[in-house]
Amino acid sequence: xxxxxxxxxxLDVSILSFGASSLGSVFRDINETEGIxxxxxxxxxxxxxxxxxxxxxxxKAETILGKAxxxxxxxxxxxxxxxxxxxxxxxxxxxxxxxxxxxxxxxRLQTDYVDILLLxxxxxxxxxxxxxxxxxxxxELKKEGKIRFFGVSGLPxxxxxxxxxxxxxxxxxxxxxxxxxxxxxxxIIPLLEKKKTGLINASxxxxxxxxxxxxxxxxxxxxxxxxxxxxxxxxxxxNGADLSKLAIQFSVQNxxxxxxxxxxxxxxxxGKNITWMEEPIDQDLLKExxxxxxxxQNRTWPSGxxxxxxxxxx
Amino acid sequence: xxxxxxxxxxxxDRNDYGWITPEIPKLYRDFLEKDLKxxxxxxxxxxxxxxxxxxxxxETEFILSLSNESExxxxxxxxxxxxxxxxxxxxxxxxxxxxxxGIRVMIQDMTDENxxxxxxxxxxxxxxxxxxxxxxxxxxxxxxxxVLELLKKVPxxxxxxxxxxxxxxxxxxEPWKTQMEQIARHPNIYCKLSGMVTEADHMIWEKEDFVAxxxxxxxxxxxxxxxxxxxxxxxxxxxxxxxxxxxxxEVLPGGITKEEEAKIFGENALEFYKLK
Numbered sequence: 001x002x003x004x005x006x007x008x009x010x011l012d013v014s015i016l017s018f019g020a021s022s023l024g025s026v027f028r029d030i031n032e033t034e035g036i037x038x039x040x041x042x043x044x045x046x047x048x049x050x051x052x053x054x055x056x057x058x059x060k061a062e063t064i065l066g067k068a069x070x071x072x073x074x075x076x077x078x079x080x081x082x083x084x085x086x087x088x089x090x091x092x093x094x095x096x097x098x099x100x101x102x103x104x105x106x107x108r109l110q111t112d113y114v115d116i117l118l119l120x121x122x123x124x125x126x127x128x129x130x131x132x133x134x135x136x137x138x139x140e141l142k143k144e145g146k147i148r149f150f151g152v153s154g155l156p157x158x159x160x161x162x163x164x165x166x167x168x169x170x171x172x173x174x175x176x177x178x179x180x181x182x183x184x185x186x187x188i189i190p191l192l193e194k195k196k197t198g199l200i201n202a203s204x205x206x207x208x209x210x211x212x213x214x215x216x217x218x219x220x221x222x223x224x225x226x227x228x229x230x231x232x233x234x235x236x237x238x239n240g241a242d243l244s245k246l247a248i249q250f251s252v253q254n255x256x257x258x259x260x261x262x263x264x265x266x267x268x269x270x271g272k273n274i275t276w277m278e279e280p281i282d283q284d285l286l287k288e289x290x291x292x293x294x295x296x297q298n299r300t301w302p303s304g305x306x307x308x309x310x311x312x313x314x
Numbered sequence: 315x316x317x318x319x320x321x322x323x324x325x326x327d328r329n330d331y332g333w334i335t336p337e338i339p340k341l342y343r344d345f346l347e348k349d350l351k352x353x354x355x356x357x358x359x360x361x362x363x364x365x366x367x368x369x370x371x372x373e374t375e376f377i378l379s380l381s382n383e384s385e386x387x388x389x390x391x392x393x394x395x396x397x398x399x400x401x402x403x404x405x406x407x408x409x410x411x412x413x414x415x416g417i418r419v420m421i422q423d424m425t426d427e428n429x430x431x432x433x434x435x436x437x438x439x440x441x442x443x444x445x446x447x448x449x450x451x452x453x454x455x456x457x458x459x460x461v462l463e464l465l466k467k468v469p470x471x472x473x474x475x476x477x478x479x480x481x482x483x484x485x486x487x488e489p490w491k492t493q494m495e496q497i498a499r500h501p502n503i504y505c506k507l508s509g510m511v512t513e514a515d516h517m518i519w520e521k522e523d524f525v526a527x528x529x530x531x532x533x534x535x536x537x538x539x540x541x542x543x544x545x546x547x548x549x550x551x552x553x554x555x556x557x558x559x560x561x562x563x564e565v566l567p568g569g570i571t572k573e574e575e576a577k578i579f580g581e582n583a584l585e586f587y588k589l590k
Binding site for chain 2: 302
């Protein structure tokens with residue numbers, strides 16, 4: 001496993017990291033024992049960053065992850081969780097809720113601190129509340145030692161510029177913006193470097209678009225994105241290759257993308273991801289797949305409040 | 315003026331939308347005007363017709379209340395139960411609000427569609443006809459014989475929702491094709507070019523899948539009795555709002571004039587719902 005330095009935090013994180021949303025059965029129903037084993041396998045193979053949220057499986061993911069981590073020495077892993085999102089339509093970025101949220105998470109995660117705390121999907125919140133209450137809550141938690149570092153997460157890239165222009169963040173978490181079909185995350189790297197903000201990238205498979213498995217019903221991508229990604233998956237299958245493998249290799253190889261979260265609750269899949277990551281990428285296949293994906297390159301989908309939605313469908 | 319003649323708004327915790335369950339996660343959330351507005355703006359659609367999504371008096375009251383505060387809702391198509399003796403009273407009350415433009419009958423959900431030929435329904439349809447009240451008929455293609463019978467008996471001012479949901483996924487045209495031709499012979503009946511993507515394969519539809527169906531509707535109903543409807547947010551199961559809007563432009567037959575376009579994408583709906 002290779003490691004890269006996460007912004008100014010001093011943390012060296014594995015370039016492939018573990019996203020625990022799958023433990024909340026976000027993508028499919030999971031077996032708890034298998035989920036716990038998957039976490040252990042990830043850590044055994046050198047993965048040291050694990051990210052979760054109280055929203056995933058409505059606290060189920062944190063609870064299972066807590067059980068899995070209870071057996072592992074605390075210094076073996078860097079733990080990241082979130083606060084502010086509690087349901088499909090439930091958001092609360094008030095100071096009081098964030099402070100309470102962390103205590104609840106620590107309890108479920110069976111630990112007394114998290115390394116990173118992120119305000120979750122901030123495009124759904126009021127920017128004023130996030131700046132006036134959410135961020136100060138994070139600063140307070142850091143002073144108290146309940147969290148070591150903090151930041152924000154979300155889909156529309158302008159949210160990061162907006163927050164970083166007003167305050168300092170240790171880290172941001174972006175998803176679905178550095179993968180084969182969308183590399184728009186690169187546009188904010190100069191700002192992150194200037195501000196010395198760490199970068200966590202998630203969803204190298206674009207939440208299942210870059211896979212030969214059937215897409216989850218809730219996937220927000222429009223029809224053309226789904227069709228073209230399916231063409232790419234079919235093309236890979238026909239050539240005896242696997243689009244998911246290419247996608248993982250693509251996302252981890254860029255030195256500027258410090259770490260990439262993959263989410264799975266299967267021992268076999270986490271093993272596969274780690275093996276794939278260590279193999280060299282097939283450059284010819286990559287070129288052909290990028291050609292197939294060209295018509296939808298960097299196209300995203302609406303998420304969050306009106307202003308971000310308008311921006312996404314322009 | 316460009317109009318979306320068919321879509322819904324809902325607020326999940328109102329709790330009477332029996333069919334919108336957590337098993338359909340894409341639809342199991344609130345969909346309100348703030349969610350639709352950016353799509354309307356992008357496609358230059360000024361007004362919309364909001365159609366009932368739950369078979370309750372309360373839901374119609376809910377969408378009417380939304381329409382009171384809305385700049386974009388031109389009209390509301392509500393619901394009443396013809397088998398409830400007080401339906402005329404409900405309808406009278408609804409119609410006090412000028413935004414109530416019609417009533418929808420959900421034939422699709424009936425275990426036996428011949429129910430619409432029973433006295434309670436026939437009386438209600440006759441009452442609607444007397445009022446010249448626009449009636450939306452939500453019907454599946456295999457229920458069309460009952461609709462044909464109804465139209466022989468009562469001259470309603472009606473619109474067939476979602477081109478009567480033919481089997482687009484299977485590519486079947488008959489007997490839908492013949493029956494729609496027979497329905498179109500009734501001059502008071504219109505047809506909504508809506509709800510089509512969700513009758514195709516949600517994942518792998520192509521625009522070619524819809525051509526024969528749309529061309530047939532245009533041919534038998536002509537260009538004065540057909541109207542674009544998005545069926546948003548239900549359409550999201552298979553396509554984005556923009557994709558549904560663009561799809562219809564792309565599959566309409568060639569040779570349609572600017573004026574005819576304006577009718578299909580707005581004027582015909584305003585005319586049918588008596589909003590002109």
